[in-house]
Amino acid sequence: MGADEAVTVAIIQARVPGAPPPPSVLPGSAGAPATAAPRALVAGIGFRHATSAAEILELVAEGLRQTDLASAHLAALATAADRARDPAIRDAAHTLGVPLVAVGVEALREAGRRVVTRSVRIEALRGVGSLAEAAALAAAGPEGRLVLPRIASAGATCALAASGDALSS
Numbered sequence: 001m002g003a004d005e006a007v008t009v010a011i012i013q014a015r016v017p018g019a020p021p022p023p024s025v026l027p028g029s030a031g032a033p034a035t036a037a038p039r040a041l042v043a044g045i046g047f048r049h050a051t052s053a054a055e056i057l058e059l060v061a062e063g064l065r066q067t068d069l070a071s072a073h074l075a076a077l078a079t080a081a082d083r084a085r086d087p088a089i090r091d092a093a094h095t096l097g098v099p100l101v102a103v104g105v106e107a108l109r110e111a112g113r114r115v116v117t118r119s120v121r122i123e124a125l126r127g128v129g130s131l132a133e134a135a136a137l138a139a140a141g142p143e144g145r146l147v148l149p150r151i152a153s154a155g156a157t158c159a160l161a162a163s164g165d166a167l168s169s
Helices: 053-067 087-096 105-112 120-126 131-140
Strands: 009-012 041-047 074-080 100-103 145-152 156-162
Touching: 041 053, 041 087, 041 131, 053 074, 053 087, 053 145, 053 156, 074 087, 074 131, 087 100, 100 105, 100 131, 105 120, 105 131, 120 131, 131 145, 131 156
Parallel strands: 009 100, 041 074, 074 100
Antiparallel strands: 041 156, 145 156
């Protein structure tokens, strides 16, 4: 990604009781408003430091294949806020033309109550069973639901969550 090319990054923090809910999903591609059908799918990504953008892109594509959902439904990539500056995730978001959602620690833990996969290592490091699932659920909003539990490659994990009931069950 060149210096003049930017990735839209949104930050989701934990919700204070009584505060409005976080945005369900950032519409449209990076910097462009949504136009046609709602793009309601969020890919939550966990990855190791040496992981390439190509590996992340391949894993997202595999997740979309496994769910039979067209890539046009992809609204955003989401990951832990402390990893959102990594060039691999930023390049992957740029290539896909979607914003990158940086999910804060407390929002990850809040969404982590709804994950279905448990990694002892990630639970010890992050306080959630699956970073990918928690990031996807947090970015999809309080009504979000997993449509694909965590899948893994050598250096990354991916989970897909839909915002509310925007996708048919």
